[in-house]
Amino acid sequence: MIVVSAASGAFGRLVLSELLTRVPAGQLVAAVRDPGTVADLAARGIEVRRGDYDQPESLRTAFRGADRLLLISSPALDTDRRTAQHLAAIDAATAAGVRTIAYTSFLGADRSGDGMNAAHHSTEQAVVESGLDYTILRHPFYSDAFINAGLRTAVASGTLVSASGGRGLNTASRADLAAAAAIALTDDAHVGRAYDLAGPLWTYPQLAEALTAATGRPVAHHDADDTSGPMGFLMALARGGALERQTDDLRHVLGRPPTSLEQAVAYALDPA
Numbered sequence: 001m002i003v004v005s006a007a008s009g010a011f012g013r014l015v016l017s018e019l020l021t022r023v024p025a026g027q028l029v030a031a032v033r034d035p036g037t038v039a040d041l042a043a044r045g046i047e048v049r050r051g052d053y054d055q056p057e058s059l060r061t062a063f064r065g066a067d068r069l070l071l072i073s074s075p076a077l078d079t080d081r082r083t084a085q086h087l088a089a090i091d092a093a094t095a096a097g098v099r100t101i102a103y104t105s106f107l108g109a110d111r112s113g114d115g116m117n118a119a120h121h122s123t124e125q126a127v128v129e130s131g132l133d134y135t136i137l138r139h140p141f142y143s144d145a146f147i148n149a150g151l152r153t154a155v156a157s158g159t160l161v162s163a164s165g166g167r168g169l170n171t172a173s174r175a176d177l178a179a180a181a182a183i184a185l186t187d188d189a190h191v192g193r194a195y196d197l198a199g200p201l202w203t204y205p206q207l208a209e210a211l212t213a214a215t216g217r218p219v220a221h222h223d224a225d226d227t228s229g230p231m232g233f234l235m236a237l238a239r240g241g242a243l244e245r246q247t248d249d250l251r252h253v254l255g256r257p258p259t260s261l262e263q264a265v266a267y268a269l270d271p272a
Contacts, residue, residue: 001027001065002185003098005051005089006072007041008032011104014178015070015185016046022186031062053085059092068100068185069093071127073120082119090126100133100191102184104177107138107170107196107245124194135184136194141234141243143171143199147207147264149271154208155215162204163227163235168244172199173259180253195249202261210265 002019004012007030019028025045032038033052042048051062053074063069071089076082086103093101105120113121120138127134146169154160180197184190208221227236237243250258259267 001029002068002070003029003031003049003051003063003066004070004072005031005059005062006053006074008034008038009072009075011174011178012070012072013041014175015072015181016041016044018179018182019185020044020046022182029062029066031059053089056088056092059089060095063093063096063098066093066096066098068102069098070181070185071101071103071123073104073106073123079118083122086119086123087126090123090130090132094130094132098132100135101127101130102135102137102181103127104181105136105138107140107198109138110136110194133191135190135192137177137181137184138194138196139172139177140198141169141171142177143173143259143264145231145234146171147261147268149268151207151211151265151268154219155211155217155269158217158219159222160204160208160211160219161222161224163224163232163239164204165239166203166205166221166223167238167241168201168203169238170198170201170243170245172197172250173264176250176254176258180250183253183255190253195253196245196247197250197253198245198247199250199258200260201244201246206261207265210262211269213262214265214269 006012029047030041031049031051035048049062050058052058074082074085109117109120205221208219211219
């Protein structure tokens with residue numbers, strides 16, 4: 001049996017959809033804070049159990065009977081709370097007799113426990129020290145945060161604005177990362193491995209070119225200096241070259257090339 005925690009989110013749902021192509025629905029459990037929000041998963045034959053990161057006793061029940069667990073990192077922003085949630089989940093997995101745990105970490109968490117990686121760093125250490133078999137899946141930022149239907153505005157105006165300084169971004173699509181998680185959960189070859197799942201490097205000037213090619217309407221990139229606003233933090237990271245680390249791990253796990261910039265643009269503009 002495979003349990004997916006935090007399964008009501010977009011990523012968890014994608015992982016379960018991928019798992020359904022590999023194992024029968026009767027072997028899958030969705031652990032969620034509120035079972036009432038995932039009637040669609042139950043309708044697909046997936047067992048739904050209540051598992052709240054803030055209530056460890058519910059996790060022990062949710063994980064009972066599982067051979068494998070996908071511990072999707074908590075969305076909590078407070079580092080101490082997030083770390084406590086993850087450690088409670090690992091303890092619950094051990095108590096429930098889980099054999100293998102896969103954890104969705106973040107790129108660089110193995111190198112540093114500072115800032116946004118603090119909880120991931122501590123969780124990775126706890127996973128390794130738990131005595132359970134494990135796979136660490138370090139994610140980059142989702143391409144979906146940058147390449148989405150909002151790009152239609154840039155196409156309409158003919159101008160794509162960023163504050164990236166033209167530097168590269170190693171994002172990966174949420175769908176590719178979900179597929180990688182499903183593969184890792186169903187293939188023992190990935191046990192004991194830690195993967196840095198960087199996507200193919202792309203730049204905003206290249207994105208403008210891809211928009212032009214996809215729509216037949218000229219789109220030019222304009223680089224701004226202002227890194228404020230909703231995307232300011234991410235733009236500042238890109239501008240400083242912090243998102244340019246590259247590995248071949250995602251291609252290796254998927255057994256195919258990750259989604260290209262051109263493919264991502266095509267889907268963003270016409271998801272049907």
